[in-house]
Amino acid sequence: MDKILRxxxxxxxxxxxxxxxxxxxxxxxxxxAGKPVADAVVxxxxxxxxxxxxxxxxxxxxxxxxxxxxxxxxxxxxxxxxFPNQDNIRHNVYSFSPAKTFSLELYKGTAAxxxxxxxxxVVVMGCNIHxxxxxxxxxxxxxxxxxxxxxxxxxxxxxxxxxYEVRAxxxxxxxxxxxxxxxxxxxxxxxxxxxTLALKPERKHSHK
Amino acid sequence: MFRFKSFQGRLVFFFLGLVSLIQVIxxxxxxxxxxxHAREQIETALDLGAKNFRRLIEARTEQLSESVRILAGxxxxxxxxxxxxxxxxxxxxENHGARVGADIMMLVSNxxxxxxxxPEPHLDALPGPMQVxxxxxxxxxxxxxxxxxxxxxxxxLVLPVLAxxxxxxxxxxxxxxxxxxxxxxxxxxxxxxxxxxREQGAPRIIASSLPMKxxxxxxxxxxxxxxxxxxxxxxxxxxxxxxxxxxxLAGTSGAPIGVVLQRSLEEEMAPFRELRNSVFAxxxxxxxxxxxxxxxxxxxxxxxVRALALAARRVxxxxxxxxxxxxxxxxxxxxAVAFNNMVKGLAERDQVRSVxxxxxxxxxxxxxxxxxxxxxxxxxVVTVLFADLRNFTGFCEQRTPQxxxxxxxxxxxxxxxxxEANGGVIDKYLGDGIMALFGxxxxxxxxxxxxxxxxLAMSLALDxxxxxxxxxxxxxLEIGIGINTDVVxxxxxxSSSRLNYTVIGDGVNVASRLExxxxxxxxxxxxxxxEATIRASNRKFVTRALGNVSVKGKSAPVAVHAVSGSAEAxxxxxxxxxxxx
Numbered sequence: 001m002d003k004i005l006r007x008x009x010x011x012x013x014x015x016x017x018x019x020x021x022x023x024x025x026x027x028x029x030x031x032x033a034g035k036p037v038a039d040a041v042v043x044x045x046x047x048x049x050x051x052x053x054x055x056x057x058x059x060x061x062x063x064x065x066x067x068x069x070x071x072x073x074x075x076x077x078x079x080x081x082x083f084p085n086q087d088n089i090r091h092n093v094y095s096f097s098p099a100k101t102f103s104l105e106l107y108k109g110t111a112a113x114x115x116x117x118x119x120x121x122v123v124v125m126g127c128n129i130h131x132x133x134x135x136x137x138x139x140x141x142x143x144x145x146x147x148x149x150x151x152x153x154x155x156x157x158x159x160x161x162x163x164y165e166v167r168a169x170x171x172x173x174x175x176x177x178x179x180x181x182x183x184x185x186x187x188x189x190x191x192x193x194x195x196t197l198a199l200k201p202e203r204k205h206s207h208k
Numbered sequence: 209m210f211r212f213k214s215f216q217g218r219l220v221f222f223f224l225g226l227v228s229l230i231q232v233i234x235x236x237x238x239x240x241x242x243x244x245h246a247r248e249q250i251e252t253a254l255d256l257g258a259k260n261f262r263r264l265i266e267a268r269t270e271q272l273s274e275s276v277r278i279l280a281g282x283x284x285x286x287x288x289x290x291x292x293x294x295x296x297x298x299x300x301x302e303n304h305g306a307r308v309g310a311d312i313m314m315l316v317s318n319x320x321x322x323x324x325x326x327p328e329p330h331l332d333a334l335p336g337p338m339q340v341x342x343x344x345x346x347x348x349x350x351x352x353x354x355x356x357x358x359x360x361x362x363x364x365l366v367l368p369v370l371a372x373x374x375x376x377x378x379x380x381x382x383x384x385x386x387x388x389x390x391x392x393x394x395x396x397x398x399x400x401x402x403x404x405x406r407e408q409g410a411p412r413i414i415a416s417s418l419p420m421k422x423x424x425x426x427x428x429x430x431x432x433x434x435x436x437x438x439x440x441x442x443x444x445x446x447x448x449x450x451x452x453x454x455x456x457l458a459g460t461s462g463a464p465i466g467v468v469l470q471r472s473l474e475e476e477m478a479p480f481r482e483l484r485n486s487v488f489a490x491x492x493x494x495x496x497x498x499x500x501x502x503x504x505x506x507x508x509x510x511x512x513v514r515a516l517a518l519a520a521r522r523v524x525x526x527x528x529x530x531x532x533x534x535x536x537x538x539x540x541x542x543x544a545v546a547f548n549n550m551v552k553g554l555a556e557r558d559q560v561r562s563v564x565x566x567x568x569x570x571x572x573x574x575x576x577x578x579x580x581x582x583x584x585x586x587x588x589v590v591t592v593l594f595a596d597l598r599n600f601t602g603f604c605e606q607r608t609p610q611x612x613x614x615x616x617x618x619x620x621x622x623x624x625x626x627x628e629a630n631g632g633v634i635d636k637y638l639g640d641g642i643m644a645l646f647g648x649x650x651x652x653x654x655x656x657x658x659x660x661x662x663x664l665a666m667s668l669a670l671d672x673x674x675x676x677x678x679x680x681x682x683x684x685l686e687i688g689i690g691i692n693t694d695v696v697x698x699x700x701x702x703s704s705s706r707l708n709y710t711v712i713g714d715g716v717n718v719a720s721r722l723e724x725x726x727x728x729x730x731x732x733x734x735x736x737x738x739e740a741t742i743r744a745s746n747r748k749f750v751t752r753a754l755g756n757v758s759v760k761g762k763s764a765p766v767a768v769h770a771v772s773g774s775a776e777a778x779x780x781x782x783x784x785x786x787x788x789x
């Protein structure tokens with residue numbers, strides 16, 4: 001419900017406020033079978049401009065009913081992520097990922113300090129007392145990123161004109177550390193781009 | 209067929225033969241059944257064993273799998289692995305591997321690179337089959353197989369190390385070795401051998417619960433067998449029969465590993481052999497018992513029968529002085545009673561016959577025996593002979609009674625012999641006189657002729673006796689004989705308790721009268737026979753007609769003749785009715 005609402009809001013904003021010197025990019029992501037893929041992250045890295053660092057940005061990865069929400073969270077490098085625990089039991093949050101290795105010892109509520117993700121890459125998080133809890137944070141070195149909804153689409157907006165490398169990533173990519181790339185030149189008009197991702201079948205124990 | 213001399217032998221042979229036959233049949237049947245049963249038992253055990261065997265290996269794998277899964281979930285373990293420090297990872301593998309009882313542990317990266325392993329010395333690279341296993345584990349969350357590591361088979365399982373997505377793959381395994389075979393033997397109660405079946409040559413035993421010596425024999429035996437068919441097969445190892453079942457171990461990569469389960473037929477038969485020994489003992493006991501039984505029954509029959517036969521033989525010889533035991537209640541007892549009664553009857557009859565023979569003439573006695581006593585007369589033609597001593601009273605006066613009896617007995621014996629030699633029957637003694645019959649009680653051939661011959665024989669015998677008397681200085685005896693042939697009444701006469709066989713009638717009186725005539729010296733003869741007798745005789749005699757005499761009781765006078773010899777003896781023809789006087 002929450003996700004749908006956010007998506008709707010995002011769409012409304014995208015449609016309602018186009019920038020004058022920038023263009024939007026509509027992205028659709030499907031799997032090899034042509035089905036729309038949700039939870040895919042697509043981000044555009046400018047080949048000309050320097051990578052931007054987020055400053056003072058805070059993102060939230062909730063823990064609700066022994067699940068991380070959202071399942072996939074894209075953030076810009078430098079973002080601080082808070083892990084509020086909304087359950088009445090303690091949780092641990094850990095990651096052995098090279099992009100960010102950390103462990104938040106068992107805590108309740110908002111006791112855990114925020115974690116700063118200062119390196120681009122994929123961070124896989126779990127809870128060491130709840131094997132089924134799983135979440136991904138994609139740390140992108142660009143402010144232009146978005147995540148697909150159930151329809152498998154997203155919109156990147158306010159892209160300055162220029163050359164971009166558009167990357168698509170999904171937790172079930174055959175090689176999770178290698179996003180799928182497409183080069184693109186953004187002009188004055190809004191563009192469109194489509195990704196077809198080769199995904200592993202969903203694992204039994206995986207999220208949802 | 210062998211012939212038995214005794215009933216007992218036959219009985220014993222029959223009984224023993226029958227009992228033995230039954231026992232042999234029972235024995236053979238039981239034995240065959242037991243053997244079949246034992247084979248079926250083993251076959252069932254082998255089939256079950258093959259199934260259980262897989263289950264046992266599966267269970268063991270499962271047990272290891274659970275342990276390793278818990279191990280892989282251990283956060284400290286994950287932390288150690290994530291450290292990326294190979295010596296640390298290796299030591300944690302050794303430490304945790306020992307915890308779960310694995311013979312081998314390996315950690316493999318997502319990129320299928322061997323990170324660390326426990327065997328010493330360490331492996332150079334990931335064993336080939338492991339790549340396949342990890343691929344399977346990626347799909348199914350786990351994988352297991354028997355793989356070859358440095359030429360030794362291991363049961364290996366692969367599980368992901370989740371953090372919480374797979375960050376590496378952990379492999380753990382146990383070795384297929386003698387210890388495992390021994391453990392499995394304990395569970396299945398079957399000989400367990402793991403082996404490599406090669407395309408060519410004898411199979412190679414990898415591990416076994418068998419002693420070393422047996423393994424070589426098994427290898428040789430297996431080399432001769434066709435490829436395994438998952439069916440029980442009989443083989444011989446050192447002349448001991450085994451049933452074996454060879455099956456392929458599932459989930460094997462590389463050279464196929466087979467497992468041979470086996471059990472000794474001998475061992476399986478052991479309880480049956482005990483049973484067989486018992487049956488043997490019982491059979492022998494039964495045989496012995498039936499032998500005694502047969503002998504006992506045989507004796508109980510043959511002994512009285514033999515006694516009976518012996519007794520019968522004695523009776524045959526005229527010995528009636530015996531009595532059989534009659535204290536038996538059965539048929540043989542009845543037989544003994546009947547036999548005793550029979551002997552008693554025979555003895556009585558014999559006694560009667562012998563007594564009778566002395567009292568009456570033998571012919572009369574036999575007639576009485578044959579026809580019984582009939583108190584009735586019959587008319588028949590009989591030649592009656594009367595003989596009497598002359599002047600014996602005078603002879604007696606000068607002699608002792610002893611002398612008289614001796615002389616008289618000698619006389620009677622000689623006369624009796626002469627009469628009986630000619631087929632006559634002494635009817636009775638009348639003091640020193642004799643009455644004899646020819647033609648009664650049984651009619652014979654030429655009774656009249658035989659009577660005349662008897663008279664001549666008597667006369668001759670007396671001459672002989674007189675010569676003997678003279679030699680002792682005794683005076684001679686003189687005799688007169690009268691013979692007549694006539695129809696008389698013959699029969700047993702008297703009361704029912706005492707009777708005499710005799711003849712009565714005028715003819716008898718005439719004979720007596722003719723005997724009296726011989727006293728007349730004018731006739732100069734010892735023997736006077738009536739015309740009727742001379743005429744009835746078929747033989748010829750030297751006779752002399754004495755004319756007619758009137759006899760008391762006879763209306764017509766009777767023609768009489770003096771008889772002096774046998775015509776055949778004299779060799780001349782004599783006119784029977786020659787004139788005399």
